[in-house]
Amino acid sequence: MGAAHGDGRPDEERAGPTGMPSAPRPREAAHTAGDAGAATNGATPGAGGSGPAARDTAAPDTAVPDTAAPGVAAPNGAAWPQPGPASPVPLTAWPAAPAGDPAAGMYPQPTYPLQQAPAPSAPAPKPPHKWGLGAYLVVEVVFLLASFVVGRFLLSDVPTAGQLAVAVGLPTVLAAATALLITRLRGNGPLIDLGLEWSWRDLGLGLAFGFGGLALTIPASIIYVAIVGADTTSAVGEVFGGLTAAPAMAVVVFLIVVFVAPLCEEIVYRGLLWGGVERLGGRWVAFGVTTLLFALAHFEFTRTPLLFVVAIPIAVARLYTGRLLASIVAHQVNNLLPGIALLLGLLGVVPLA
Numbered sequence: 001m002g003a004a005h006g007d008g009r010p011d012e013e014r015a016g017p018t019g020m021p022s023a024p025r026p027r028e029a030a031h032t033a034g035d036a037g038a039a040t041n042g043a044t045p046g047a048g049g050s051g052p053a054a055r056d057t058a059a060p061d062t063a064v065p066d067t068a069a070p071g072v073a074a075p076n077g078a079a080w081p082q083p084g085p086a087s088p089v090p091l092t093a094w095p096a097a098p099a100g101d102p103a104a105g106m107y108p109q110p111t112y113p114l115q116q117a118p119a120p121s122a123p124a125p126k127p128p129h130k131w132g133l134g135a136y137l138v139v140e141v142v143f144l145l146a147s148f149v150v151g152r153f154l155l156s157d158v159p160t161a162g163q164l165a166v167a168v169g170l171p172t173v174l175a176a177a178t179a180l181l182i183t184r185l186r187g188n189g190p191l192i193d194l195g196l197e198w199s200w201r202d203l204g205l206g207l208a209f210g211f212g213g214l215a216l217t218i219p220a221s222i223i224y225v226a227i228v229g230a231d232t233t234s235a236v237g238e239v240f241g242g243l244t245a246a247p248a249m250a251v252v253v254f255l256i257v258v259f260v261a262p263l264c265e266e267i268v269y270r271g272l273l274w275g276g277v278e279r280l281g282g283r284w285v286a287f288g289v290t291t292l293l294f295a296l297a298h299f300e301f302t303r304t305p306l307l308f309v310v311a312i313p314i315a316v317a318r319l320y321t322g323r324l325l326a327s328i329v330a331h332q333v334n335n336l337l338p339g340i341a342l343l344l345g346l347l348g349v350v351p352l353a
Contacts, residue, residue, distance in 0.1 A: 129187030146171035161245035176264035195323025206329025213313025250346035258339035262331035
């Protein structure tokens, strides 16, 4: 047995886990120091430090640590300071202990709500427009009046290529401008109602439908010529037949036939007219009606069946994309070969009937 100390416990009981003497507790250190001071000044040992030396050498209570396990009391009886409330962190799930881990279930779970990713919002529906078939009739009236005025007051007895270029292009441009104005006044504008916006995808689809449509229209043209006759030509070919022009004017006529006229005609037929018919009967009805009226509106009644076939790939481009750019490009591709023939004819390279 070891020697007993002031608290009546032997050395073996005061030893630490490794057999080494453990450090005295704070209050025990204070009393021991007090006993030692009292013995030095003649006081009775174990008197609890009644002399001055005991008061001078007694160690104060050890400071409370900053962190401690929740719910464990400090040696002096006070509660350990508890950590403040944790701020929420963007976690989607609390990390769980692996299955079979002895520590499973010992970790606290968060009490704050888990953050949820916002649900994707559905695209806003396109607001409806307010025009109908009456808008198309207004545009046709504008086209006919402009054609009459140009033919009555602008063309001379022997018209030049420049006068004919104006006579072909101006009424179509005025009709398209009237259609765009109607979409602005009675709808949401051409960008929303007609889908008249730039898109590389629609450009590629328009080229595909245009050149793919040539596989349909070229054989149809050959069959048409074989049935009707080789001397049959288009209205534009008849207008410019027998004329020649300077290179600059020939290029202007080429640009009107290949680029300007298809753009304006698509705004009127696959744009304004399509929107009015679709509002009443759906897109398939709009597909059929616009294709038929496009063929009739050229006033080339012997060529109406051929024009109907020509208009099918153009209308398919409009139907497939739901926008106007693809049908414009397809129409321009369809007019490319006739435009080249007209250009060469005006330059005198090939004869125009």
